[in-house]
Amino acid sequence: MLQKPVQESDTFLHELRDKPTQDGEEVAESCNHEVKEPPVNDTRQLIYGLEDVPPWYAAIAFGFQQFLASFGSIIAAQIIIGMKMCMSFDTVLMGRLISTGFLVCGIATFLQSTFGCRLAIIQGSGAFFVAVFTILDLKGPCPMVTPGNATQEELYIADEEWRSRMLELSGAILIASFVQVVLGSTGCIGLLLRYIGPMTVTPPLTLAGLKVTTIAVNMCGDHWGIATMTFGLVVLTSQYLASFSIPIPAYNSQKRFYIGRARIFQLYPIIIAIVTTWIFCWILTVADVFPDDPTNPAYNARTDIKNDALFATPWFVAPYPGQWGRPYITAGALLGVTTGVFGSVIDSVGDYYACARLSSAPKPPKHAVNRGILIEGIACILAGAWGTGLGMASYSECIGNIGLTRVASRTVAQAAGLIMITFAFFAKIGAVFATVPYPIIGGSLIGSSLAIGVGLSHLQFIDMNSTRNLLVVGFSLSGGFGIPMWILTHPHAIQTGSSDLDSILTIALANDVFVGGMIGFFLDNTIPGTLEERGILQWLEAADVNDTTLSSIKGYDLPFGMNYIRRSTLCRYLPFSPTFKGFPWEKNSVIQSKDDTKGQNGDIRLDVHVECDDRSIPESI
Numbered sequence: 299m300l301q302k303p304v305q306e307s308d309t310f311l312h313e314l315r316d317k318p319t320q321d322g323e324e325v326a327e328s329c330n331h332e333v334k335e336p337p338v339n340d341t342r343q344l345i346y347g348l349e350d351v352p353p354w355y356a357a358i359a360f361g362f363q364q365f366l367a368s369f370g371s372i373i374a375a376q377i378i379i380g381m382k383m384c385m386s387f388d389t390v391l392m393g394r395l396i397s398t399g400f401l402v403c404g405i406a407t408f409l410q411s412t413f414g415c416r417l418a419i420i421q422g423s424g425a426f427f428v429a430v431f432t433i434l435d436l437k438g439p440c441p442m443v444t445p446g447n448a449t450q451e452e453l454y455i456a457d458e459e460w461r462s463r464m465l466e467l468s469g470a471i472l473i474a475s476f477v478q479v480v481l482g483s484t485g486c487i488g489l490l491l492r493y494i495g496p497m498t499v500t501p502p503l504t505l506a507g508l509k510v511t512t513i514a515v516n517m518c519g520d521h522w523g524i525a526t527m528t529f530g531l532v533v534l535t536s537q538y539l540a541s542f543s544i545p546i547p548a549y550n551s552q553k554r555f556y557i558g559r560a561r562i563f564q565l566y567p568i569i570i571a572i573v574t575t576w577i578f579c580w581i582l583t584v585a586d587v588f589p590d591d592p593t594n595p596a597y598n599a600r601t602d603i604k605n606d607a608l609f610a611t612p613w614f615v616a617p618y619p620g621q622w623g624r625p626y627i628t629a630g631a632l633l634g635v636t637t638g639v640f641g642s643v644i645d646s647v648g649d650y651y652a653c654a655r656l657s658s659a660p661k662p663p664k665h666a667v668n669r670g671i672l673i674e675g676i677a678c679i680l681a682g683a684w685g686t687g688l689g690m691a692s693y694s695e696c697i698g699n700i701g702l703t704r705v706a707s708r709t710v711a712q713a714a715g716l717i718m719i720t721f722a723f724f725a726k727i728g729a730v731f732a733t734v735p736y737p738i739i740g741g742s743l744i745g746s747s748l749a750i751g752v753g754l755s756h757l758q759f760i761d762m763n764s765t766r767n768l769l770v771v772g773f774s775l776s777g778g779f780g781i782p783m784w785i786l787t788h789p790h791a792i793q794t795g796s797s798d799l800d801s802i803l804t805i806a807l808a809n810d811v812f813v814g815g816m817i818g819f820f821l822d823n824t825i826p827g828t829l830e831e832r833g834i835l836q837w838l839e840a841a842d843v844n845d846t847t848l849s850s851i852k853g854y855d856l857p858f859g860m861n862y863i864r865r866s867t868l869c870r871y872l873p874f875s876p877t878f879k880g881f882p883w884e885k886n887s888v889i890q891s892k893d894d895t896k897g898q899n900g901d902i903r904l905d906v907h908v909e910c911d912d913r914s915i916p917e918s919i
Contacts, residue, residue, distance in 0.1 A: 345565065346707040348418065348659045349853055356565075360705050361713025363569045365721075366731075366742070368420050368696050368714070372399050373731075375423045379430060379687045383467075384440035384460040387453075389607040391460075393729060397722045398617040399686045404718030406677035406690040411711035415662055415670030416854050417653045418700065418711040421677060422693035429638030430467060430688055432808045433631055435789055436801055437463060461623055464685055469625035470635040471689050472682030475675050477639050482672030485873025485881070487643065491664060494647065496756040496833040497767065497822045501774040501814035502641075503648040503753030506694040508779065509810055510743060511750070517740025520598035521588075524579060528741025531571035536702040539563035567702055568742055575738050576601070604733045611729040617722060619683040630798045634805035635689070639678075641812030642691040643671055644819070649692035652752045656697060657706035659853060666854040669874040697752065759833030767831065770821045778814020781807055852876075 346352050352360060376399040380392045406421035423430075443456045481487050518525035543559035563570065580601045582588055588600045597603065650662045650670055662670070670692075677690035700706050721727055760767050785791070785808040792803050807813060822832065829835050855876045856863065869875040 343704070344658055344706050345561075345704045346710070348416075348657045348706050348708055350707050351709050352705075352707055357707070357709050357713045358717075359566065359569070360703070360707070360710040361715075361717050363566055363703070364420055364696055364699060364710060364714040365717045366568055366572055368403075368422060368693055372396075372403055372422055372718075375399070375427055375688060376686070379427075379434070382431065382434035382437075382440075383463045383687060384456055385464075386440075387443040387456055390610050390612075393607065393611045393725055394615060394617070394621075395687070397615050397725050398621070398684050399688070400718045401617050401722035402677065402681045402684050402686050402690065404715045404720075404722060405680060406674070406715075407718065408712055408715035409673050409677060410670065410692075411708045411715065412857060413669070414673035415650050415666045416708060417650060417657065417659070417662070417670075418706050418708045419649060419653050420693040420696040420711060420714060421674070421690045423688040423691065426471075426635070426638045426642055426678075426689035426691060429634055429641065429805050429809055432786070432789070432805045433467065433634045433801070434463060436804070464622050464687060465625045466628055466631050467635070467687050468622070468682045468685045469627040470631035470682075471678055472625055473627060473632055474635040474639050475678035475682060475689065477636060478643065478671055478675030478678060480675075481643060482668045482670070482675055483874060485664070485668050485878075487647065487664075487668055487671050489881075491647075491667065493819065493823050495822060496759045496837055497770050497774070498815070498819045499648040499651055500753050500756045500771065501778050501818040502645045502811045503652055503694065503756075504750050504775060505778045505810045505814045506645055506648075507750035507753060510694065514740040514743035517736040517743070520595045520740075521735075521737040524575060524599050524735065524737040525741035527578070528571050528575045528738050531574055532567050532702070532742060535563040535570050536567035565703060565705070568699065572734065572738055572742055575741070576734055579735050579738065599735045599737050601733055601735060604729075608726075608729045608733060611725050613726045614723060615725040617684055619680075620685075622685045625682065625685075630801040633798070633802045637802065637806040637809060637812060638689060641809045641815065642674070642689065644815035645694070645811045646671065646674060646692040648753070648815075649694055649697060651756075652694075653692075653697045653700065653706075655755070656700040656752060659706070663854055664880075665874055665876055665878045668878075672874055701752070756837075757833075759836040761831045761833070764827070764831050766825055766827050767833075770818060770825065774814050774818035774821065777817045778810045781813050782810040 344350075346360075351357070373396055376396045377392065380386060380395045385391050385395060403421050407419075410419055410421055411417065441452065441455045441459055443452050540561065540563060542563055543561050544563075545557050546560050546562070547555060547557060579588075579599055583600045583602055589597050590600075591597055592603075647667060650667055654660065654662055674690055674692070681688060681690050721731075757771065760771075762768070785804060789804060789808075790800075792800050792807075794800055794803070860876065863869045863875060863877055866877075870877050870879055872878060
């Protein structure tokens with residue numbers, strides 16, 4: 299059994315249990331249970347667990363840290379998509395697009411952590427980025443516009459082009475999002491969980507981390523010295539200085555001020571790394587150390603190159619649905635975005651498991667997974683209505699931050715969502731953070747490599763001496779990495795005679811998360827192998843052990859209305875309800891012994907249905 303996550307009053311400032319003695323020293327008030335100091339390098343020992351609620355100021359600081367870890371990629375994704383949409387000629391227009399992205403990401407994050415899977419997962423573009431990027435690439439180059447010296451005709455053509463691309467994508471995202479809504483609300487995702495094991499989850503998680511690393515490396519390439527400094531500070535503070543406590547002013551429950559000690563380096567490694575390197579870059583910019591030639595890559599390390607956009611951005615903006623115009627639908631864009639939907643679903647399911655694993659929480663039950671996909675579908679509808687150009691999905695990079703900071707509280711994710719919403723309306727504040735040099739963003743994103751390790755850690759459950767397993771893992775990873783890379787370098791290689799079909803196949807095969815996940819899913823469920831060899835039994839047993847780390851699986855219940863839901867007969871038949879017991883055709887039995895899991899002729903067979911605190915494991919795998 300894993301140790302219960304340490305409460306904030308035990309580790310942060312001891313503010314609720316500390317009281318002064320007669321000698322003026324601070325001593326901890328006795329508790330009815332003993333809390334041991336967690337090992338520094340044990341990611342299972344959390345400072346704040348999933349159910350823990352940090353003090354308001356700590357929640358804001360942690361949420362701001364998650365915002366800093368995600369805003370770079372959100373801004374980078376919106377800027378890249380804005381450039382592909384031919385919006386880069388207007389800096390104010392790009393600012394509105396970034397604010398819209400912040401707003402929808404914030405709403406999606408708050409809904410997901412509160413009503414969806416209820417894990418501390420930040421929402422971002424996810425697998426949609428590759429699909430949308432490929433669709434826009436097929437549109438061809440943008441019209442030539444000379445900033446500051448464009449004619450009225452050039453501006454008119456550019457305006458028509460970006461609106462056409464934005465409205466086409468918005469319509470496709472709006473309609474394709476209903477696929478996610480249907481998958482989550484009908485329980486189809488929960489049914490697919492019987493076919494999802496360690497070798498199905500590993501490829502999309504690993505490839506998603508590698509995809510972010512590729513983007514991060516490109517950003518780091520502008521100035522490797524600054525990027526290395528940022529990444530080095532993340533590693534230094536989160537690992538080497540994690541156990542080092544520094545004095546900090548605090549007060550106890552009697553409102554008496556004193557000097558406490560807190561592990562600031564362990565709690566805020568990303569904030570410390572970004573702010574420190576940002577100040578350092580500002581000093582070097584003022585001293586004119588960085589080159590002022592825009593053709594020099596090191597120029598992007600300057601902090602003053604986005605000042606024009608900063609001054610041109612208004613203080614307040616109010617993104618609203620339909621702000622770009624009325625969306626419309628084309629078959630090619632719709633089917634292309636739909637492939638992004640399926641890639642996003644596979645990626646998100648893997649993210650749920652990875653986040654629960656790092657949070658020392660039980661494996662998400664079917665109803666939580668169903669509800670998470672349902673909320674993501676609703677968030678994608680909002681993204682299409684507001685016009686972000688991208689759908690919403692789980693943000694794998696911020697899951698790695700849980701391992702770095704050991705903070706897994708859903709309250710922190712809710713705070714991060716509210717911070718994004720706030721910055722969406724205060725555009726000038728968001729523009730200030732947009733001036734962070736790309737090498738700093740890239741260096742901080744390298745920390746998401748922990749998400750790659752989390753994905754690969756699922757392989758501990760399988761038999762790595764099995765040739766079958768080595769083939770499944772190797773081919774799904776190499777195929778998920780190699781096929782999209784080849785497609786992106788040969789975007790017009792597929793010629794079927796139908797332009798719509800060509801677009802669909804190109805977009806699908808260019809999505810690394812989709813390709814790797816589908817290859818792993820297909821091979822793992824078709825190549826003969828025992829459940830023990832595939833790691834299914836060990837995976838389920840590990841989930842059963844984790845169930846004792848929280849107050850049962852009830853951590854995935856909805857935040858209110860549970861008394862009514864438990865009394866309602868109808869809710870028992872809703873796949874996204876916490877009281878959902880499974881479909882009528884699922885049998886009630888217990889897990890058989892490992893010797894009984896292999897039928898005659900080596901067929902794979904496991905008739906199980908385990909019910910534990912409203913969680914059910916499907917009848918067959």
